[in-house]
Structures are given as C-alpha cells and as structure tokens.
Amino acid sequence: MKVLLVEDEVDLAIPISKLFSSVGWDCAVAKSINSAIDLLERETFDICILDLFLGKESGSMLIPILNERNIPVIVLTVVDDVSEKVRCLRMGADDYMVKPFSPEELLTRIETVLRRVKGITKNRTIKYENLEIDPFSMTVRINGHAIFLPKKQVMILIKLLENIGGVTSYNTLFSYAWVSYEDASIDALRTHVHNLRKVLRNYGFDIISYPGVGYTLRYEKSAESV
Incomplete structure (x- = not known):
C-alpha cells in the first residue's frame, strides 16, 4: 500500500x-x-x-x-x-x-x-500458487507459514504477483517500492531482487531477469523445501 x-x-x-x-x-x-x-x-x-x-x-x-x-x-x-x-x-x-x-x-x-x-479490503490477499501476501499488513506466507522479508522486498514481490505472466518493469518497481526516484538505483533493485530470489528458490519460486526491462515471477517446481 x-x-x-x-x-x-x-x-x-x-x-x-x-x-x-x-x-x-x-x-x-x-x-x-x-x-x-x-x-x-x-x-x-x-x-x-x-x-x-x-x-x-x-x-x-x-x-x-x-x-x-x-x-x-x-x-x-x-x-x-x-x-x-x-x-x-x-x-x-x-x-x-x-x-x-x-x-x-x-x-x-x-x-x-x-x-x-478498488475492491481492496483489510483481509484481501494476493495469491500465486501457495504464496500469498496481505498488502495491508505486508505479511508474506508460503504454505501457510510466515516468511519474514524486508519491507522493500515485500513491495517488490507485490508488484511481481500483480503481474504474473508478464514482465514487471524497473520503473514500475521504482515507483512503487521507493519513496522517490532520487533514492532508487538499479544496483539497489538488483540487490533486493537477488536476496528475494534466494529466499523464494527454497519454496519452488524464481525471479527471472530480463536485462534492461524488468523481472517476472515463476513457480518452478511442485515440491518445495522448507
């Protein structure tokens, strides 16, 4: 939010x-x-x-x-x-x-x-496979278990989930997850995505990079390690 x-x-x-x-x-x-x-x-x-x-x-x-x-x-x-x-x-x-x-x-x-x-409620969640986010409380759950992530990574993940099947652009992520463009940088975004990707891969998800364009979230396997 x-x-x-x-x-x-x-x-x-x-x-x-x-x-x-x-x-x-x-x-x-x-x-x-x-x-x-x-x-x-x-x-x-x-x-x-x-x-x-x-x-x-x-x-x-x-x-x-x-x-x-x-x-x-x-x-x-x-x-x-x-x-x-x-x-x-x-x-x-x-x-x-x-x-x-x-x-x-x-x-x-x-x-x-x-x-x-907008049809958004306090209890509204964004879901993809067994991953869900509550954008009001900024909580992330996989298989019903809470996953603790930095706030900016949660915001990046929200935008990726809202655009499943498409590529979420750098500008979209900057405008949503950063207070201003002055504070944003491609290096900072890559670092957050890198750290987020490491966590999500443990649960069968991956963030695919499209250099110069953006990212997309994919579910890669059915058996997650927890």
Whole structure:
C-alpha cells in the first residue's frame, strides 16, 4: 500500500506518516499542489489523503487530477460545513474528514474507501500458487507459514504477483517500492531482487531477469523445501 499525503502542517504530517508506517504502508508527503503533482508524475499511489487548505492554495484543485489517475482521495479539513463537503464530493472526493480525528477513524475510512472503490479490503490477499501476501499488513506466507522479508522486498514481490505472466518493469518497481526516484538505483533493485530470489528458490519460486526491462515471477517446481 502506498499513500500520498498532501499536508503542509508538519505537526500533522509527521504523526500521520508514522501511523501509516506502523501498519506497513509507504507514505510520500507533499506540502503543496505542485510537489504533489510532481510525485504523481513519477510514482504510483493507491490512495491520496488531501488537506483542503495548503497555505494560500486550495487542495480541492488536486481532486480532478487524482480522478484522472483513478486514485481515490480523502479530504482532510478543519471546515465542518455541509456545503463545502458537498462541493468536494461533487468534485470527485471519495470521503471528507473533519479535523481533529482519531488514527483509528482515519485507517477505517481508508479501508472503507479502498473496499468501495478498488475492491481492496483489510483481509484481501494476493495469491500465486501457495504464496500469498496481505498488502495491508505486508505479511508474506508460503504454505501457510510466515516468511519474514524486508519491507522493500515485500513491495517488490507485490508488484511481481500483480503481474504474473508478464514482465514487471524497473520503473514500475521504482515507483512503487521507493519513496522517490532520487533514492532508487538499479544496483539497489538488483540487490533486493537477488536476496528475494534466494529466499523464494527454497519454496519452488524464481525471479527471472530480463536485462534492461524488468523481472517476472515463476513457480518452478511442485515440491518445495522448507
């Protein structure tokens, strides 16, 4: 799960991003409309949490841009006004939350929106043969047994599972598993894939490299060693 948080108040952005990290989600923070657009052009997000007031800017300007990318959006605001709520919802917002709010409520609202918009639930798992991942808790299981992997390797594996039968490009992996392209490198990706491949081969899976293009996940044998 990757969240775009558009919030210019550091005192609120930090605890929210820590909240998302605590449940295994990646969070990128933008403090303005322009920085949010820049992130949207370079990365892939599952949902956006959008502050309605960003200094002199109106966060609602970002709603149509998010709609074009099919990214659900939850608006955060201090304005407890029905007309403003209706305006944002009519523009394409999926939910509207008034500050202050509890962490549990925010997580629940996110789960509800994803369930309604994308069919993603807290209990949703991605499966391939006897391998499954819960993208909410970022847990990996093979034959029902938990496999402990670094978070970035889990995110890489999620994208490989979502594209079984196809080649997952470097850019797709960079945009999903790294906070920004500045932090990503082909050497870092190769190292993570190499380490992930060593673990998965113990269970009959392999990651096939396509130099200059990307990777694909395959199930190679029926008898796994555990």
